[in-house]
Amino acid sequence: MLEDVYAACRDDLSGTPADYIPELAAVAPDAFGLCLATADGLVYRVGDTETGFTIQSISKPFTYALALADRGVDGVAAHIDVEPSGEPFNEISLEPQTQRPSNPMINSGAITAASLVSGRDAADKFERVRRCYSRFAGRELRMNEAVYESEARTGYRNRAIGYMLRSVNVIDDDPDDAVDRYFRQCSIETTCADLAVMAATLADNGVNPTTRERALSTSLTERVLSVMTTCGMYNAAGDWVTTVGLPAKSGVGGGIIAVLPGQLGISVYSPRLDAQGNSVRGVAACRELSRRLELHFCHVTRSARTAIRADYTVAQLPSRLRRSPEDAAVLSAHGERARIYELHGDLLFAGAERTVRAIEGRAGELEALVIDLRRVGEVSAVARGMLDTLQADLVAAGCRVALVDPDARLGHEVSSLDPRDPRGRVFIDRDTATEWCEDIVLEKHRPPGVQAAHSMGLDEHPMLAGLVAADRARLTPDFVLRTLARGEVIAEHGDPRSGLYLILDGRVRVTFPGTDGRVHRLVTLTAGMSFGEIPMLIGEPVVNAVVAETQVRVAVLVPAVFDALTDAHPKLKLALLQRLAAGAYAQMEATVRTISANAGNY
């Protein structure tokens, strides 16, 4: 596409290069380069993108940026306004009332900006300018001495502007020093590719996408882009905003940069200029690119609208802690009172407003809430404030709140155990947060007689309790009782089968290795449940590792005894398998419920 645009503009050889100094007139007039740099640092390029030329007026936003960083917004605003002037760039005129230059994109404003750069002395000040540009470009830029000397020798009009600025005290010290620095900055040599990266740095909130170095703060970047929008293209601002719709800056060297904030930077190099002093093919290429790629800033994405990626209750998508049948029934009946919201994308005002509105709409019915922020990118200050307020409101209304926010995007660095603390709990994965939600619901809604998972004797274990008394009496002595320490590995992936395990006390975690290289919980099992059935039955090695989450008491039927049952007591073994199948059935139901809750995703 870049090649198409290049081809479409290439043949327009109207206009003439700047010729006020011989060095500028000496360029190849028909050179033409076109670059597009993405906000992640890839530079697409066509044509003469490595030809060196002087940056000229494209330097203005960058020196203005440095002045803003050195003096602050108010410190600069006292000297330079931000209004379009409606006059030529080199006009010797100031605002009638304040005597300030109208904006930093005309020469008087640019020279004033150069005067505001900090430094020990003139050499140090210019070196800071050069380094600033180099940070934007991602490589060390150098001044073209010949161009500088020519500019310095012939720049009478700019010297006049300097003295006029000094006469009204807009420039506080030596005007020659400021004008000299301005000549030097205009003579810094760049390529079309450099300018694309400089533009992309402005697009990327001031961070250079190739070096990942910050060249300017986000808020100052916004200010520079604003001024480029209204004043960047000399007198064609309205037409430029209407037909291109990108903050931009051109220079008499033949360069133009244009920025789509947040997304990309464009640069063009073509020395033939139009009557306004803008590159003819540069303007045409920007217009064409904006049209074809739909880059106009009013052509925006709607994605900020939908920050909620998914939301569901713990009844729809339970945690991986397998609950007792009694607890599972409670969660099935009351689980809609605990809800998980997964957010995604960047959280700016509009998206946060939608999110808060959606959650508040359910506030009355909720006892616990989890907000999963792991897929969220940038969180703006206003969004953070809105979510904080939401959390405080919910906690005040008796709803517990947890975040899944391992990177502390909302600034909650510590999980708070105090149920009245509006900052709430912070988890690093959703599964644990979901389990926490379930516990809150269970605590409130578990019927008086029903206990949470509790220690039991082997006789009470459902696997045996359901058998007829004679069978139970025959089978019980075959089990071996074992106690395992917290963290002890019971089985590793690939181990030979080691027994049918009945859990009498504590919690056991079954894990699997994720494609992300981390170990994940498949399920946590508690007293009254069993594991190891299938390897036992079909003689295969263990698939999923098993580890004790707490101290655990288990009863084990070892392989030799289990196998011997087939001949000794086949009917007893069938009855046992039937109990095991019931467990598998419950597990399948839970799986189906999970898939069902995610059906829309598939």
Next chain:
Amino acid sequence: MLEDVYAACRDDLSGTPADYIPELAAVAPDAFGLCLATADGLVYRVGDTETGFTIQSISKPFTYALALADRGVDGVAAHIDVEPSGEPFNEISLEPQTQRPSNPMINSGAITAASLVSGRDAADKFERVRRCYSRFAGRELRMNEAVYESEARTGYRNRAIGYMLRSVNVIDDDPDDAVDRYFRQCSIETTCADLAVMAATLADNGVNPTTRERALSTSLTERVLSVMTTCGMYNAAGDWVTTVGLPAKSGVGGGIIAVLPGQLGISVYSPRLDAQGNSVRGVAACRELSRRLELHFCHVTRSARTAIRADYTVAQLPSRLRRSPEDAAVLSAHGERARIYELHGDLLFAGAERTVRAIEGRAGELEALVIDLRRVGEVSAVARGMLDTLQADLVAAGCRVALVDPDARLGHEVSSLDPRDPRGRVFIDRDTATEWCEDIVLEKHRPPGVQAAHSMGLDEHPMLAGLVAADRARLTPDFVLRTLARGEVIAEHGDPRSGLYLILDGRVRVTFPGTDGRVHRLVTLTAGMSFGEIPMLIGEPVVNAVVAETQVRVAVLVPAVFDALTDAHPKLKLALLQRLAAGAYAQMEATVRTISANAGNY
């Protein structure tokens, strides 16, 4: 937050209401209303948001919009430029060279725009203006007769502008008619809440978010917003863009609208005006809202960058067609050659560029590709073109491509069966597309000797083939052979158990009802597999409905026979259960693989 901003601005009672006609001077000077309308049509409001007042100059962008719709961009541009004028709004001056008004936001441009509205006669033309505003507001707006009569009686300066425009042929016909229409449009009565909806309609690409009616095309909306950006706030454009950063328009009635494209509209009503003719508290409130809510147009979301929501191979996340062990092995070894990309958000240039780049980076290794577009919002023309090109390139390189695109977002209305057609297959769900991918990989990589799923005799079915010959001979006659027609329901949710089914030929689909109200496929089973085991074993009713996807041949062991086996041949039954457990084991492995591929999501 709106109330905070309201409170922060309320006490500034500087400025005075417009008083050039008695009707404007008669307003309550301290009335103050503030609204924020979201792009989905919710209007937040504080203060005097239902007080009626005349729209005045806020009418200008809307009549300009109607003129653009009636005459086209070029037809209007021949009469009105889009450059900031740098002069007061009621200046009687035109561009020196073209004689056009500088822009449609000053009176001369607005009167010209009024002259360009189409209609049978003057009454019809104004009625079209009134209807246009009403579409933006989402209710029928009316003219305030008293204000109109006063304006018409005293508007000498605007009549002068009208005649001057006629003298240079910028207005083609009766200037009195255009000026009269301009007086009428300025006298249309609105409330602060109306203006918020009108602003939100501009934010929502020209669609009224409350009525869902289109008030203006997307491209013309962009143009209107561009002109508001540079010319909307009289002479304070640069300051406005820098400190507020929203396209806006104010009126001497005391209203201001501001638009964050794609996201929201703001309106303020407060009649006291500053020296530029802008509402004092209106400007302050917009500045404060922009700052607190971070609405500046250069403060953009980065979400357009990451259009890929997830990507994985068919080896990582297989379809729900259960493959034979042989085919599963082929897919496990070669499945990385078929890949699924899920996209989300709006697809504009930057997001499409990332997506295409990511997919192209793998093009050499792919034999089949699925792009799932169901979570994509807007698809821009350039993104559509880029994906089309990508598809054509991939197909030319021998990679088959399918879209999951039930709403034809990419404009592919018909699925193409021709493997050389770059438009490729179109599916309505990802599971079917995944199965299609798997078939392509299997066709290429299935070893010569291995067959696809094929018809078999009962003896060959793995459930019996693995038994010792005597057991098999004893069990085979107990099975009943049945043939089922395509679409026949074999079992419904809640049916009593009806047998252990072995599939000998055809495909059987197990389904479950999704929370979305639709029936989803849990799994499709083919020859060599079985179903109904668990209800048989534990005597529970059927959980998941089963239906014949094709004509099916099954062998059924009915409940009475199955139960009788316990007493008659317990060891044979144990052997059978062991085979069934092996099937359950394979199913669990597949489940774990699915969960594992999604681990990052959990």
